[in-house]
Amino acid sequence: MILTLKKALLFCAVAVVLGAISVYGMSMIAPREALKAVTVEGINEELGLKLTMTLDKTTFQLGEPVNISLTMTNVSNRTVKLNIMHLGHRFDFRIYNITHEDIYQWNRGHGCAMVDEVILEPDESLSRNLQWEQICNNYRIVPRDQLVVPGTYYIVGQTGPVSYVNGERLLDVAIAESAELEITIT
Numbered sequence: 001m002i003l004t005l006k007k008a009l010l011f012c013a014v015a016v017v018l019g020a021i022s023v024y025g026m027s028m029i030a031p032r033e034a035l036k037a038v039t040v041e042g043i044n045e046e047l048g049l050k051l052t053m054t055l056d057k058t059t060f061q062l063g064e065p066v067n068i069s070l071t072m073t074n075v076s077n078r079t080v081k082l083n084i085m086h087l088g089h090r091f092d093f094r095i096y097n098i099t100h101e102d103i104y105q106w107n108r109g110h111g112c113a114m115v116d117e118v119i120l121e122p123d124e125s126l127s128r129n130l131q132w133e134q135i136c137n138n139y140r141i142v143p144r145d146q147l148v149v150p151g152t153y154y155i156v157g158q159t160g161p162v163s164y165v166n167g168e169r170l171l172d173v174a175i176a177e178s179a180e181l182e183i184t185i186t
Contacts, residue, residue: 040157040179047165048076049120053093053157053178060185062150063134068093070157071127072176074120082118083164085173090116091128092158092175103136103148107160115163134185154180 041052054069070091074080084090095104118126132155135145157178163170 038181040181042176042178043075044174044176046170046174047082047159047162047176048074048078048080049082049159049176050075051157051159051176051178053155053181055155055181055183058181058183060134060183062185063147066132066134066155066183068130068132068155068157069127070130070178071125072120072159073125074122077122079122079166080120081164081166082120082162084116084118084160084162085114090118090126090160091130092160093130093132093155094158095132095153095155097154098152102138103153104132105137106130106132116160148185150185153183153185155183156180 037054037056038058039052039054041050043050050073052071052073054071056067060066070093072091092105092107094102094106096102120126134148136148137145159176161173161175163173165174
């Protein structure tokens with residue numbers, strides 16, 4: 001009976017150790033997934049543009065800068081000449097929460113508006129890296145420049161508004177947008 005009890009205790013000890021290794025190993029896999037770069041894109045056929053947005057990862061510590069890489073590419077088979085209204089970078093991004101309230105828009109509060117002519121040959125691209133410092137600039141929600149609270153947010157990359165394409169005025173201002181990316185702030 002004592003030999004059987006020793007075997008049972010040894011079996012339990014091995015099970016506990018294997019369980020701990022399994023849990024520890026799984027916790028090491030999950031953060032690596034959150035550290036993988038993620039890319040999404042969207043196409044605006046009217047403008048002949050594809051907008052690609054890349055983030056280094058999708059999980060961030062509170063206060064950690066979120067680096068956003070935006071690239072617009074001419075996906076048409078002709079040269080595209082665009083008049084882009086912007087506040088310095090031809091690109092923008094907006095962040096909203098799970099209730100679709102705008103939390104942040106990069107161009108809000110960044111200089112004065114200007115119009116820039118951008119000419120892209122077929123398959124030619126233009127890129128820009130921007131950063132979100134996890135602050136809110138929608139002053140109806142929180143006081144000026146306050147950090148957001150931990151939670152789930154969505155980012156959409158955008159070009160500045162386009163008013164003319166190849167010298168023709170658009171009926172309405174258009175933008176190219178990426179698909180949205182979900183991020184988590186812990």
